[in-house]
Amino acid sequence: MEHHEERDGLLADAVALRGKGRKEEARERLVALAARWPDDAEIAYQTAWAHDVLGLEAEAVPYYERALDDTAGPLTPDDRRGALLGLGSTYRVLGRYEDAVALLTRAVGEFPEDGSLRAFLAMALHNTGRHHEAVSLLLRLLAATSEDPSVRAYGAAIEHYAEDLDATG
Structure with missing residues (x-):
């Protein structure tokens, strides 16, 4: 003791x-x-x-x-989430982009409600050249979490286009 x-x-x-x-x-x-x-x-x-x-x-x-x-x-779950975010972000800052994507993808699966993990995953995806996935992830995050009335009004459309960024209608 x-x-x-x-x-x-x-x-x-x-x-x-x-x-x-x-x-x-x-x-x-x-x-x-x-x-x-x-x-x-x-x-x-x-x-x-x-x-x-x-x-x-x-x-x-x-x-x-x-x-x-x-x-x-x-x-604790909070510390685990923080450690996953910290390590994923650190990998990204150090240029270990694939490691960041792998770790943050796992973290998002473990803590799907955490928007900060999705935002950092989007940054890492961008760094690996996976721009379409990054923008799609950010659009979904924006539609789900924005308090901006104009974004909320178009939430369904933003979600739709997040699925297919090249869709025109």
């Missing part, structure tokens, strides 16, 4: 530092925690995030991958 309390306290302190804008200090503490608890998915996820917010995408990748590794224990 004492081990978990110590881990939880140290993790909470490091995350709080990031929240206070002390991002480098948070990253250093999280790297130390990840070394101490290498099989802890939550620590790996928070460490990946700490690298990402500093623009250290390449350094974030192994932590994201560790967090999503089934042997590292389960993440």
Whole structure:
């Protein structure tokens, strides 16, 4: 029990530092925690995030991958969704477009209600030259989520054309 309390306290302190804008200090503490608890998915996820917010995408990748590794224990659904989004986005930023598409496609299947995952998937599809799929996905997302009255008025037509962007009627 004492081990978990110590881990939880140290993790909470490091995350709080990031929240206070002390991002480098948070990253250093999280790297130390990840070394101490290498099989802890939550620590790996928070460490990946700490690298990402500093623009250290390449350094974030192994932590994201560790967090999503089934042997590292389960993440909460919110953290899992965040890790999938973070890793997919990071792959894309690093030019690993096919990896981004594969991961984000899986993530959208796992969290179909999450529009941010679909938006990042559309960006990755664009980067792979799959422009038709990207625009179609974005049109569906727009039709489903827009609060703009003019978009809502044409939602059915937007959905129809999302299926066949070359349709004329």
